[in-house]
Each structure stands twice: as C-alpha cells, then as structure tokens.
Amino acid sequence: MKKLIYKLTLLFNWVYNFLFPAMCVGCGNALNKSEKLVCQTCLNEIPRTNFIDNSDNKISEIFWGLVNFTHASSLYYFHKDTRLQNLIHHLKYKGRHEIGFILGKEAGKEIANSSWTKIDYIIPIPLHPIKQKVRGYNQSEKIGEGLSNQLGVEQKTDLLVRKINTSTQTKKSKQERRENMREVFELNNPEQFKNMHFLIIDDVLTTGATLESAANALLQIPNAKISIYTLAFASQI
Ligand SMILES: [Zn+2]
Numbered sequence: 617m618k619k620l621i622y623k624l625t626l627l628f629n630w631v632y633n634f635l636f637p638a639m640c641v642g643c644g645n646a647l648n649k650s651e652k653l654v655c656q657t658c659l660n661e662i663p664r665t666n667f668i669d670n671s672d673n674k675i676s677e678i679f680w681g682l683v684n685f686t687h688a689s690s691l692y693y694f695h696k697d698t699r700l701q702n703l704i705h706h707l708k709y710k711g712r713h714e715i716g717f718i719l720g721k722e723a724g725k726e727i728a729n730s731s732w733t734k735i736d737y738i739i740p741i742p743l744h745p746i747k748q749k750v751r752g753y754n755q756s757e758k759i760g761e762g763l764s765n766q767l768g769v770e771q772k773t774d775l776l777v778r779k780i781n782t783s784t785q786t787k788k789s790k791q792e793r794r795e796n797m798r799e800v801f802e803l804n805n806p807e808q809f810k811n812m813h814f815l816i817i818d819d820v821l822t823t824g825a826t827l828e829s830a831a832n833a834l835l836q837i838p839n840a841k842i843s844i845y846t847l848a849f850a851s852q853i
Pocket of ligand 1: 645
C-alpha cells in the first residue's frame with residue numbers, strides 16, 4: 617500500500633510539473649530542474665554595469681563630495697519593463713525574498729573577483745521596523761545574505777538603525793530628498809566597531825540620498841571606512 621501511495625505521489629508530481637512548470641520570475645520561461653526562481657539565461661543576460669574596477673564610475677560620481685568612501689559600484693543597470701524590474705518587484709512586493717539571495721550571490725561573485733580591499737562587515741540599509749513588519753523581511757538584508765554567503769563576510773543588521781519612517785520620496789526634488797534623509801539613521805552600540813571597513817548595500821540606487829545618510833552615520837565611528845554597493849543602478853539620464 618505504501619509503495620502504491622509513493623508511486624501515485626510521483627505520478628501526481630510529474631503530471632503537476634508537466635501541466636504547471638515552474639517559471640522564471642524574470643522572463644517567464646520554464647525553469648529547468650537545477651534552477652530556482654531565476655533562470656540561468658536571465659542571470660547571464662541582465663545588463664551589468666561592470667563598473668567595479670573603475671574608480672571613476674557613475675556610482676562614485678554620485679557620492680563624490682558628499683561621502684568619504686573607499687569603493688562604490690552597482691551590479692546591474694535598472695530599466696523599466698525589463699527582467700530585472702520583474703525580479704526586483706517580486707523581491708520587494710511579492711514575498712519572493714529568495715531572489716535577494718540569488719542575486720546577492722551574483723553580486724558577491726563580482727566583488728570577490730574585483731580589486732576591492734577587504735571588507736569587515738556587510739551593512740544592509742535597514743527598513744523602518746513598521747515597514748519591515750508589513751513586508752515580513754528587509755530585501756536588502758536578503759541581498760546581503762547572498763553576498764555574505766559568497767564573500768564569507770559577516771552581515772550586521774543591528775548596528776545601523778532607522779529611526780524615522782520617511783514618506784514616499786518619489787515626488788520630492790533631489791535637494792528635498794537629501795534634507796529629508798538627514799538624521800534618518802542612528803548607530804546601536806558602535807564602540808566595538810572602530811577601524812572597520814563597512815560595505816553598505818541596497819537594492820536600487822537612484823539619487824543616493826539614503827545611502828549617503830547611512831554612510832555618514834557609519835562614518836561617525838572612529839577610523840571607519842565605508843564602501844557602497846547596490847544590486848541595481850537606475851540611471852537618471
Ligand atoms: Zn529568466
């Protein structure tokens with residue numbers, strides 16, 4: 617009887633997978649057995665910035681004069697109506713937090729193969745606790761888990777704390793956003809983190825106001841170094 621149930625279960629799974637094959641969240645094509653959520657074609661073909669070993673890149677330009685940073689880069693270009701937008705939408709709003717881990721690992725591979733100096737801690741941009749409770753997780757932390765897995769660097773999620781729940785910023789000017797972001801973050805027990813190199817990470821870089829604010833909070837730690845890395849760069853041009 618047990619054997620029969622086992623065989624029926626196998627048959628059911630086969631028919632189910634045949635009728636409803638798992639789809640790639642990026643492109644909608646069927647996934648093969650070794651793939652989860654994102655197909656290898658998407659991972660290979662989503663356009664990358666390849667900025668990482670160029671210190672004069674577009675990400676650095678955003679932060680020059682605003683933050684004293686060591687390295688700054690983004691993995692992918694972000695454009696509307698693309699596979700990457702589908703992936704990030706599902707990561708942020710559809711509960712598919714595993715996408716953060718998968719793409720975070722891609723980011724980790726890029727950093728591991730770069731000329732960047734040693735990083736001591738990965739710091740994801742925190743969400744306000746209320747927002748995190750509603751979403752169930754912090755998408756940047758999920759990206760950080762993939763990075764941490766790939767780089768063998770610890771992720772710290774309790775050092776940088778978001779104390780103000782900023783309202784949606786999309787209708788504000790660049791200057792208004794920057795004003796709004798000042799003093800948004802504070803540090804929790806920073807004494808033990810002197811002389812460390814922090815990698816601050818986020819999902820999509822637009823104006824950089826959030827990252828700038830987080831970086832300047834961390835730079836209050838004596839002799840701290842910070843670098844900035846995001847999964848995607850939404851070019852304003
Ligand atoms: Zn795909």
